[in-house]
Amino acid sequence: MFDAIDVSAASPGEIAAIGGVVVIAGAIVVRAMRGARSAVVGLVFALVLVTSASAALFRVGARAAVSAPAGAPGPGTALGYVSSSACLGCHPGEHASFGRTFHRTMTQLASPETVSAPLDGRPLDLDGRTVRLERRGAEVWATLPDPDRVIAGDPSPSDVTRRVVLTTGSHREQAYWVAGERRGDLRLVPFVWLVKDAAFVPRREAFLTPPGEPLPPVRWASSCIACHAVAGEPRHDLERDTFDTRAAELGVSCEACHGPGAAHVERHRDPVARYTQRASDAPDPSIxxxxxxxxxxxxxxxxxxxxxxxxxxxxxxxxxxxxxxxxxxxxxxxxxxxxxxxxxxxxxxxxxxxxxxxxxxxxxxxxxxxxxxxxxxxxxxxxxxxxxxxxxxxxxxxxxxxxxxxxxxxxxAGDRGCTTCHAGARDAGHSHHAAGSSGSACVSCHMPKTSYALLSAVRSHRIDSPSVASTLATGRPNACNLCHLDRTLAWSARWLSEWYGAPAPSVPDERARTASGVHDGLAGDAGVRALVADALGSPEALAASGGGFQAALLDEMRRDPYAAVGFIATRSLRAVTASATAGARARTPEERAALALDAGGRLDPERVRALLAARDGRAITIAE
Amino acid sequence: MSTEPPPPSLRETPPGRDAIEVVVGRHLRAGWWSLAAFVALGAVLELFHAIKSPVYVDAGRETTRLLLRLAHAHGTLLSLLNVAYALTVRARVHAARPLASASLLASLVLLPGGFLLGGIWARGGDPGLGVLLVPAGAVALLVGAIVVGRGVSRRE
Structure with missing residues (x-):
């Protein structure tokens, strides 16, 4: 239960109190055993022996010093914030449930406990330079090319070894910050740790960035503080370009959503106020x-x-x-x-x-x-x-x-977020998909994964309905073709028209004869390609599209000039290979032609070349 | 200066009535006064909860809270144990052994005292040094229980 006692930290008062208790116990023993001198000696000796032995069982001695790393944000100055530690006493359940979330760990002081990546000092190669993360006692240190010199454009910056100050993220990716040369400045270690993939990747490859183009430099106090801490204050000195960064609490904590808690804490020290509030239906004005x-x-x-x-x-x-x-x-x-x-x-x-x-x-x-x-x-x-x-x-x-x-x-969960208002949609066979299938879920059609972040496709939160006309006008993949990747836009337009009376748009020839997954995976812009690469490996799309084409297409997409697209394609290819539902589906010659497959099930090089030539080559950077 | 007669050795013969009363009186006084003290400690801890005292309920004070609760619980129970011992001695004179008396009184001081000091001076997840008194108190309690058990097992 207790693993260490720091004797060196004992105060004179503590020692005196312990001595007092021992003296009282000894006096009691002596007094109670007058007439049994040998037993007195025996019992006192036994008590002293047991006390000494128990001390030896503990790892007595000064523990390794654990201090907040230099450069970490200081305590906030905004009025009324008390931090989540003040909430625990009255709200242990809420404190624990919030503590499970990735919001809490969005920003943490770096320590071996909070860093997800292995700290074995393994060399990480970045353009011929070596980056390392390693543990030193209770601290985490990084060796990296001097980040300030890198940002300044120095072609051969010297290596520096600095203590890692903060971590960002804990769900999908985790990034690491070291102190920069200016006061209060924090700079990123150029590798991030992919939590689920258990792999380091260069930071520039963890985001959607054009090949050869560096990510814009970021500083924690300017880029991250607003959302990754409670009541963050950059305190930027414009003249010196330094920071005196402060935050009420690191990570997204209680007061981010409930507001500053000092007035609430003060008000509810009074038990009468607490029970009066519990008996009332009115909202608590203090929180x-x-x-x-x-x-x-x-x-x-x-x-x-x-x-x-x-x-x-x-x-x-x-x-x-x-x-x-x-x-x-x-x-x-x-x-x-x-x-x-x-x-x-x-x-x-x-x-x-x-x-x-x-x-x-x-x-x-x-x-x-x-x-x-x-x-x-x-x-x-x-x-x-x-x-x-x-x-x-x-x-x-x-x-x-x-x-x-x-x-x-x-x-x-399920459709209940929608059926509270749209109760009839489910019963009326609105989805035209088999009940219980992924295609029948409200979010599949009305919140397709057309946003991108952190090497993944994310559901759009602008609720809308699938529209081929919109896809043609905007390039945003529609929900139908993000599952039915083997089908063309014309196919989707026909079913949307038949089922929902949507006006059938005029679909250009190339889009009418090429499966949407193939077209968007090769000819879409980098953001679209990333979404399609993600969709190709999803169980929903594998079930809806059948197998037989994803592996060849993903193998081609692995060579995408955007490293992030290539990474997602590789991940999806692993999923396709491992999927039991990815067996080839019998397809007609027209269907194979739409998938740009030749008779042997390989991608037709001519079609691939044509699609690559038609690729939307706009530079897309999504640094999220 | 104490005027109490020294309790006789009880190895061979049961103690006299005066000696028994000395032991009984000592444990009743110790039991009831310490019961008052540890119940008062419990009331203070309740008060801390009532006013949501940050020194007691905030995050990071878990060890202090645990150890003070243990001090209250052990102190209260050992107080009652000393009262029970006094009544036991009245009923079974062979239980009135100096070693038993000394052990039970020592445990009444050491066990809750160790928890109390360990809690007051707790640092983060670790108790203060006072917790080192707890094992000694536990041994004293064990010795006392064994000696009393042997005493009450003897034929009167």
Missing amino acids: VHPGRLSPALSAAVCGQCHAYAFPRDEAGWWTDGYSRTFRAGDALDASRTLIAPSTMEDRAAPVIDAPASAIFWPDGAVRVGGREYNGLVASPCHERGTGERKLTCLSCHAMHRGEPAGQIDPER
């Missing part, structure tokens, strides 16, 4: 409960991070972050401008360091994962819903229930 906010404000709690936005007061943000302009329960508008394609065209709007085409599809749907709020507020279920029937994050998600991955509320 924010997202579930009792209006749907719009409830969504804004999540939207403070899950949105593309820009601070209205940029200068103020560089000092205080959002710690003084936003608290859970506020509307987002007062503190930030939600970014949309229309705002990016506004000359007065802030300039975003990425083209609109890399952030949004042409129809305005966000194509970057983790920015679900932008999609939600553009959904008819949110825009047109009212009262209880207005879609909000909590319509499907729960912070304290469900599996940490996805955090779907168990009571809203």
Whole structure:
């Protein structure tokens, strides 16, 4: 239970108290045993012996010093924040359930316990330079080319060895930060650890970036602090370009969603106030409960991070972050401008360091994962819903229930997030897919995986319906063809027209004769190719499309110039190879032609060349 | 200066009535006063909960909370044990052995005292050095229980 006692840290008061107890016990023994001197000696000797022996059983001595790494953010200065440690005493269940989530571990002080990657010092090669992560006692250290010199463009920067200060992420990827040369500056180790794949990859390959193009340099205090900590304050010194970074708590913790807790803690020290509140149906005025906010404000709690936005007061943000302009329960508008394609065209709007085409599809749907709020507020279920029937994050998600991955509320799992309003859709055979099949799930058609983040396809949170016309106009794959990858756009248009009366658009010849998966996997832009590479390995698409073409197509996609696309294709190829449902389906000559397969089941080189020649070669960077 | 007569050695013969009363009185006093003290400790801990004292309920105070609760529980039970021992001695004089008396009184001090000091000076997940008194108290309690058990097993 207890593994160490640090004797050196014992205070004189502690030693005196222990001595006092021993003296009292000894006096009692002596007094009680007058007349039995030998027994007195025996018992006192036994007690001393046992006490000494118990001390020897512990690893007595000073423990290895564990201190916060230099460069870690200091304590926050925003009023009213007390950190999640103050919540535990009264809310142990909520503290524990939140503690299971990946939100909690979004940012952590680096230690052997918090770093997921192996710390054996294995050499990681990056363009002929070696990077290492290793454990030194209770600390984690990295050897890497001097990150500041790399950013400055030095072609041969010297190696530096620095203590790892922070970690970012724990679910899909984990990145590591070391101190930069300027005060308060944190720079990334150029490798990230892929948690599920248990592999290091160079950071530039972990994001969707054009080949040969370096990722823009990021600093924790400017790029990450707003969402990966509670009430983060960059405290940037513009003149010296240094930071005095502070945060109420690292990671996304209680007060990110419930607002600062000091008033609540103070109020509820009074047991009368506590029990009065329990007996009342009124919301507690001293704390924010997202579930009792209006749907719009409830969504804004999540939207403070899950949105593309820009601070209205940029200068103020560089000092205080959002710690003084936003608290859970506020509307987002007062503190930030939600970014949309229309705002990016506004000359007065802030300039975003990425083209609109890399952030949004042409129809305005966000194509970057983790920015679900932008999609939600553009959904008819949110825009047109009212009262209880207005879609909000909590319509499907729960912070304290469900599996940490996805955090779907168990009571809203399956279609129940939708059928609370659309109760009749399920019974009326609306999906035209077999009941219980993946194709019959509401999200399969209305929330297809058309966003991208962290080497994965992510569900769009702009609720809409499959539309071939939209695919032709925007390039955004439609839900039908993300499962039926072996079918053409014309095929999807026909069924959408037959089942739902959708107007059949005019499909260009090439799209009408080429399976959507093949076309988009080879000729789409890099973001589309990444989505298709992911879909090709998904169990849903394997079941819907049948096997026989994915391996050849993915083998070609592994050679994609974007490393991220190649990585996803390789991962999907492994899934296809391992899948029991990936056996070849009997196909007609027309179907084989649509898949660009020759009679031997290989990709037709001529068709491949033609599709590659038609590839949408726009540079796409999705650094999320 | 104490005026109590020394309790006789009880190895061969049962003690006299005066000696028995000395032992009984000592354990009743120790039992009831320590019961009052450890119940008071329990009330203080309840108060800490009631006012959600950060020194007691906040994250990082789990070890302190556990050890103080153990001090309260052991102190209360050992207090009652000493009262029970006094009543046992009245009923079965062979139980009135100095070693048993000394052991039970020592355990009443060492066991809850060790938990209390270990909790007050806990550091993170580790107890304070006072917890080293706990094993000694446990041995004293074990010795006391064995000696009393042997005593009450003897024919009067």
